Amino acid sequence: xxxxxxxxxxxxxxxxxxxxxxxxxxxxxxxxxxxxxxxxxxxxxxxxxxxxxxxxxxxxxxxxxxxxxxxxxxxxxxxxxxxxxxxxxxxxxxxxxxxxxxxxxxxxxxxxxxxxxxxxxxxxxxxxxxxxxxxxxxxxxxxxxxxxxxxxxxxxxxxxxxxxxxxxxxxxxxxxxxxxxxxxxxxxxxxxxxxxxxxxxxxxxxxxxxxxxxxxxxxxxxxxxxxxxxxxxxxxxxxxxxxxxxxxxxxxxxxxxxxxxxxxxxxxxxxxxxxxxxxxxxxxxxxxxxxxxxxxxxxxxxxxxxxxxxxxxxxxxxxxxxxxxxxxxxxxxxxxxxxxxxxxxxxxxxxxxxxxxxxxxxxxxxxxxxxxxxxxxxxxxxxxxxxxxxxxxxxxxxxxxxxxxxxxxxxxxxxxxxxxxxxxxxxxxxxxxxxxxxxxxxxxxxx
Amino acid sequence: xxxxxxxxxxxxxxxxxxxxxxxxxxxxxxxxxxxxxxxxxxxxxxxxxxxxxxxxxxxxxxxxxxxxxxxxxxxxxxxxxxxxxxxxxxxxxxxxxxxxxxxxxxxxxxxxxxxxxxxxxxxxxxxxxxxxxxxxxxxxxxxxxxxxxxxxxxxxxxxxxxxxxxxxxxxxxxxxxxxxxxxxxxxxxxxxxxxxxxxxxxxxxxxxxxxxxxxxxxxxxxxxxxxxxxxxxxxxxxxxxxxxxxxxxxxxxxxxxxxxxxxxxxxxxxxxxxxxxxxxxxxxxxxxxxxxxxxxxxxxxxxxxxxxxxxxxxxxxxxxxxxxxxxxxxxxxxxxxxxxxxxxxxxxxxxxxxxxxxxxxxxxxxxxxxxxxxxxxxxxxxxxxxxxxxxxxxxxxxxxxxxxxxxxxxxxxxxxxxxxxxxxxxxxxxxxxxxxxxxxxxxxxxx
Numbered sequence: 038x039x040x041x042x043x044x045x046x047x048x049x050x051x052x053x054x055x056x057x058x059x060x061x062x063x064x065x066x067x068x069x070x071x072x073x074x075x076x077x078x079x080x081x082x083x084x085x086x087x088x089x090x091x092x093x094x095x096x097x098x099x100x101x102x103x104x105x106x107x108x109x110x111x112x113x114x115x116x117x118x119x120x121x122x123x124x125x126x127x128x129x130x131x132x133x134x135x136x137x138x139x140x141x142x143x144x145x146x147x148x149x150x151x152x153x154x155x156x157x158x159x160x161x162x163x164x165x166x167x168x169x170x171x172x173x174x175x176x177x178x179x180x181x182x183x184x185x186x187x188x189x190x191x192x193x194x195x196x197x198x199x200x201x202x203x204x205x206x207x208x209x210x211x212x213x214x215x216x217x218x219x220x221x222x223x224x225x226x227x228x229x230x231x232x233x234x235x236x237x238x239x240x241x242x243x244x245x246x247x248x249x250x251x252x253x254x255x256x257x258x259x260x261x262x263x264x265x266x267x268x269x270x271x272x273x274x275x276x277x278x279x280x281x282x283x284x285x286x287x288x289x290x291x292x293x294x295x296x297x298x299x300x301x302x303x304x305x306x307x308x309x310x311x312x313x314x315x316x317x318x319x320x321x322x323x324x325x326x327x328x329x330x331x332x333x334x335x336x337x338x339x340x341x342x343x344x345x346x347x348x349x350x351x352x353x354x355x356x357x358x359x360x361x362x363x364x365x366x367x368x369x370x371x372x373x374x375x376x377x378x379x380x381x382x383x384x385x386x387x388x389x390x391x392x393x394x395x396x397x398x399x400x401x402x403x404x405x406x407x408x409x410x411x412x413x414x415x416x417x418x419x420x421x422x423x424x425x426x427x428x429x430x431x432x433x434x435x436x437x438x439x440x441x442x443x444x445x446x447x448x449x450x451x452x453x454x455x456x457x458x459x460x461x462x463x464x465x466x467x468x469x470x471x472x473x474x475x476x477x478x479x480x481x482x483x484x
Numbered sequence: 485x486x487x488x489x490x491x492x493x494x495x496x497x498x499x500x501x502x503x504x505x506x507x508x509x510x511x512x513x514x515x516x517x518x519x520x521x522x523x524x525x526x527x528x529x530x531x532x533x534x535x536x537x538x539x540x541x542x543x544x545x546x547x548x549x550x551x552x553x554x555x556x557x558x559x560x561x562x563x564x565x566x567x568x569x570x571x572x573x574x575x576x577x578x579x580x581x582x583x584x585x586x587x588x589x590x591x592x593x594x595x596x597x598x599x600x601x602x603x604x605x606x607x608x609x610x611x612x613x614x615x616x617x618x619x620x621x622x623x624x625x626x627x628x629x630x631x632x633x634x635x636x637x638x639x640x641x642x643x644x645x646x647x648x649x650x651x652x653x654x655x656x657x658x659x660x661x662x663x664x665x666x667x668x669x670x671x672x673x674x675x676x677x678x679x680x681x682x683x684x685x686x687x688x689x690x691x692x693x694x695x696x697x698x699x700x701x702x703x704x705x706x707x708x709x710x711x712x713x714x715x716x717x718x719x720x721x722x723x724x725x726x727x728x729x730x731x732x733x734x735x736x737x738x739x740x741x742x743x744x745x746x747x748x749x750x751x752x753x754x755x756x757x758x759x760x761x762x763x764x765x766x767x768x769x770x771x772x773x774x775x776x777x778x779x780x781x782x783x784x785x786x787x788x789x790x791x792x793x794x795x796x797x798x799x800x801x802x803x804x805x806x807x808x809x810x811x812x813x814x815x816x817x818x819x820x821x822x823x824x825x826x827x828x829x830x831x832x833x834x835x836x837x838x839x840x841x842x843x844x845x846x847x848x849x850x851x852x853x854x855x856x857x858x859x860x861x862x863x864x865x866x867x868x869x870x871x872x873x874x875x876x877x878x879x880x881x882x883x884x885x886x887x888x889x890x891x892x893x894x895x896x897x898x899x900x901x902x903x904x905x906x907x908x909x910x911x912x913x914x915x916x917x918x919x920x921x922x923x924x925x926x927x928x929x930x931x
Contacts, residue, residue: 041727058727060693060892078695078726079646116892147863149892169888172692178648181694185649189639199526201625202632204719204903206922207654207702210929222678223668224716225708225926231669238922241931245619246507247628248525254701255654261672269671272651279525280488280505416594437931441616445507445563445596456651475653475685479672482657484688484884 041120045079047136050125055138057082058120058146060173064113071110073140074133075121078178083133084121086110086140109143116149116170161470168475168484176313180472183306184460188253190301191274191294200249200276205238207255211434213237214383218258220269231257234453236385237438239277240414244446251276253456261479265468266406266458270477274459277451284397287411287450288373291401292323295371302463314464325371326363327399333359333374349378353406360405375399384424387413387450397450404462411452418442488567492526494583497572502585504529505567505593507620511560518557520587521580522568525625530580531568533557533587556590563596563617608917615922615931623760627919630753631907635700637748638721638741647696647723652685654702658881660684661830665705667716678704681900683832684885686724687861691893698723700903708926712915713853713905717924721906724898731844734858734897735820738848739770742818749910761911772818773810774846780806780821796825800853807852822846831871834860834897844897851909858899865889 041058042050059077066088073084088110089103113119123138131137155167164171172178195202208229212219213236220231232238234256242250256273276294281287302310303318310316328336330351334344337351337358344355351359351374363372376395379388386396398412415421421442425432432439457469470476475484488505489497506524513535520531535557536550560566570585578584602614611618619625642649655676659666660683667678679685681703689697703720723741728734749757750765757763775783777798781791784798784805791802798806798821810819823842826835833843845859862868868889872882879886904916917923922931 058894060894076693078648078693114892118892118894146895147889147893150890153891167887169688169692170891172689172694178692178694181648181650185643185647188649189643192636192639196632196636200632201628202635203628203921204702206717206924208704208717208924208929220676221670224929225706227929229667229929238931241616241922242619245616245625246523246525247619247625255651257655259672270653270655440614440931442594443597444600444617445561445565446594447505447507447565448593474650475688477653477655482655482671482676484685484887 043079044075044077044082047082047125047138048127048134052126053124054122054141055125056120056122057084057138058118060116060118061113061149063115064110066111071107073110073113073121075119076173076175081133081175083131083137084123084140085137106140106143109145110140113145114149114151115153116173117145118147118149120144120146161468165470165476165481166484172474179306179309179313180460180464181474183302183310183464184456184472186301186305187298187459188274188456190298192251192253194294194297195249195251195276198249200251201242201247203235203239203242203247203250203252204254205232205235205252207232207257209237210437218260220257220259233258234273235275236453237441239275239451240385240438240449241441242277243279243414243416243449244441244444247279249276249278256453263478265470266455266461268457268469268473268477269479271469271473272456274454274456275451277449279447279449281413281448281450284375284399284411284413284450287413287452288325288327288375288399288401291409291411291452291454292321292325296320296323299463310464314466316463316465318463319370321369321371325373325401326367326369327373327375328359328363329376330374330378330400331376336362348381350381351400356402356407357405360402370404372402373399374402379424382412384428384430385412385414385421387415388424401452401454403459404465406458406462408458408462409452409454411450413448413450416442416446416448490526491522491524491529494529494572494585495574495581499573500571501569501588502572503567503569504531504585505565507563507565508560508596510562511557513558518554520557520560520568522566523620523622528580528622530578530584531570531587532584553587553590556592557587560592561596561598562600563620564592565594565596567591567593608915612917612923612928613931619921626753626756626760627907627911628921630749630757630911631903631919633748633752634745634906635721635903637745639698639700641741641744642696642698642723645696647698648689648694650682650686650689650694650697650699651701652679652682652699654679654704656684657884665707667704667706680705681720682722683900684888686722686898687832687885687896688888689724690726690861690863690896691888691891694726696723696725703900710925712917713902713908715904715916715920715924716926718916718920719903721901721903722898724896726894726896728860728895728897731822731846731858731860731897734860734899735772735774735822735846735848738856738858738899738901739768739772743767743770745906746910757911761913763910763912765910766817768816768818772820772848773814773816774820774822775806775810776823777821777825777847778823783809795828797828798847803849803854804852807849817851819849820846821849826871829859831875831877832859832861832868834862835871848899848901850906851912853905853909855905855909856899856901858897860895860897863889863893863895 059075062074062076065072071086088107122142123140214233222229252275299320382396386398389395401409460472506522509521509523512519518533535554570588661680669676699722746767829843836842848856907919
């Protein structure tokens with residue numbers, strides 16, 4: 038019995054007996070010879086079988102088995118999972134990796150339905166219906182290998198720098214951001230709400246004296262929009278640190294994390310990303326450009342685009358424009374837009390000491406799309422209470438949160454970053470749906 | 485301006501000016517001299533101030549400032565966050581680390597309310613009300629440092645062994661385990677449910693060809709019980725691998741992961757765990773003992789305890805008894821109970837080929853408490869459908885899941901493990917509440 042070899046490890050083996058397991062990507066069933074492309078999680082390999090179509094009158098020993106194998110291959114459905122034993126042979130004429138396996142035995146472990154419900158040109162919605170088949174494409178699984186590498190690099194940075202990982206509850210007694218986008222849960226005799234972000238609870242780690250914390254976990258927004266960058270459930274990358282002087286300290290941390298993540302991704306997957314996505318991964322240089330929001334709007338206006346909003350905020354086109362400017366001027370894919378107006382920021386963002394109309398906050402844009410919001414937090418409870426009231430929040434409902442600030446708390450700040458947006462923009466994909474394992478939207482709960 | 489030094493780094497510095505930031509743990513306000521114990525996320529240090537209680541007629545330069553500092557220290561509330569500059573002095577007579585800092589300047593960054601709502605003898609419930617203060621105890625924050633180390637070791641194992649990290653959705657269109665313990669969510673015009681485990685979606689990675697996957701994320705159970713080991717929301721450690729021959733392959737992986745985790749925890753925190761919890765961390769030897777469940781029940785019966793259940797299952801006392809037996813016989817803290825009866829296992833557990841009454845499954849006990857369930861999964865769709873029907877599941881509702889098995893799928897298996905249970909049992913704590921950042925139970929949604 039030969040034990041299974043991953044396809045990626047075949048090339049390093051000498052010619053001889055091997056066993057491989059995976060699914061059938063294609064079958065080329067020619068009269069004299071049959072070819073099967075078998076793919077596993079590590080790559081694809083060509084299997085070959087000299088066909089024996091019928092038993093002659095003077096059959097050699099083993100001919101019955103050869104006939105059986107030939108017929109099994111002819112009957113193979115695309116997608117079936119099989120285990121094949123055979124002779125590995127290095128042959129540089131074979132386009133696929135210079136190796137092939139001559140089939141000795143073939144076991145159909147799980148036969149696929151012969152009709153595959155999706156094809157290369159299926160609509161995005163149809164592909165989502167059959168996401169598990171869609172994910173069999175090497176390009177698709179690569180997304181999640183990249184994500185694995187990216188997250189592990191971030192976590193390694195955090196662990197190496199003495200951050201504590203926290204798992205904050207997703208069931209809450211109240212809203213963490215806005216009541217408008219809140220999912221309500223039947224909770225025994227009462228109601229609970231799904232956390233829109235870990236904001237309040239990662240801040241709790243500050244009066245708890247944890248110093249520096251991180252969390253990668255789900256967040257939920259009952260957002261009815263159908264854009265390419267919104268989901269009702271998404272993975273949020275969060276961190277929060279004590280003793281910041283301003284949002285500048287948060288931006289520095291943010292840069293270091295992204296450099297760590299992109300360096301690891303480029304090293305491990307740079308070639309595959311170029312091959313499958315046609316994208317050259319750039320490890321960003323630090324510091325990233327920083328532009329106060331008001332200035333960014335002027336720059337955008339001077340380029341001929343006046344942001345059509347009544348409030349002080351940017352809009353997606355404005356973000357694209359300022360990113361184009363930054364790319365031209367600084368050759369950079371990232372830009373921090375800083376010092377957002379208090380009127381468009383949550384109550385817990387700290388405001389400038391000299392100008393309460395501005396906050397110690399930023400948005401980070403990557404290739405023209407917002408991927409993150411960061412800020413120094415207001416830690417003075419009386420100011421926090423006042424700002425909450427001003428924003429129309431219910432101080433009663435926020436009581437548990439405001440208590441965090443009554444027994445001593447260090448100045449602190451942090452950011453939350455949408456994981457799928459980073460992946461989408463890194464790979465120049467058109468939607469977060471393409472880089473989410475299973476997308477959730479207003480009309481999408483299945484599979 | 486001196487920049488902040490972490491307390492743990494002070495001992496390595498020469499005598500001289502330093503700045504530290506943290507919270508006030510104790511104040512000893514003697515007539516002639518004042519002592520403050522300041523704690524930060526890395527440790528505690530003694531601050532000292534020769535008191536100046538009033539200005540004499542011939543005051544020296546700086547006396548006014550000294551008087552001010554003296555009065556500020558007298559007024560310091562326990563828990564306030566302060567920044568202190570002063571002269572570091574090594575002095576082996578100082579019990580706390582052989583160093584102290586003579587205060588030159590003191591800045592109360594965030595004053596605490598003078599009355600602390602919890603004390604050392606507060607009830608567990610009261611401590612949970614004020615969890616952020618409870619977590620300031622070094623023993624409490626150590627729990628989360630240990631958890632960080634444990635999870636990073638697991639994730640490093642996974643990443644080093646080419647597993648893919650997935651984030652499965654927590655919003656589902658149907659139950660993943662049992663309708664009885666399901667949280668219902670208002671989802672736009674319809675309903676959604678919170679995932680009780682990532683079971684279905686981690687299995688989806690198998691027909692997707694991902695090979696080996698892992699996830700650490702929240703799971704939700706509308707379980708009304710109030711035991712020391714149940715929560716309505718908990719962190720589930722999940723993994724799933726292709727091409728297993730039986731649950732034995734899953735158990736081997738499980739052992740390797742726990743050895744990796746415990747090795748890292750012992751190396752990094754062994755001394756602190758001994759100090760704060762009085763526990764000697766043991767890295768388990770492999771293989772862990774394996775006992776078929778039926779045999780385990782006989783062993784327990786022979787020790788005089790007959791499990792009072794009508795079904796084939798164990799109960800908590802039986803688990804303690806078999807663990808005691810394993811400790812005596814094998815000197816091991818872990819035991820796999822294997823081959824559970826089909827009648828007490830979910831429909832997706834694979835049954836023995838020769839005896840459909842038994843499953844290719846196990847529970848893992850650690851110090852007498854179940855921390856995990858693992859199994860080989862049934863991957864033959866017609867068998868799976870039959871088993872689902874037999875368990876009274878609605879095949880209609882399971883349609884999306886059953887589809888995963890219609891287009892080819894490798895044999896596979898995996899486990900789910902409760903993170904808080906591992907921590908509780910590792911540290912010999914009495915309840916998962918003590919090792920959960922913010923516990924969620926039927927009557928606990930705040931803070």
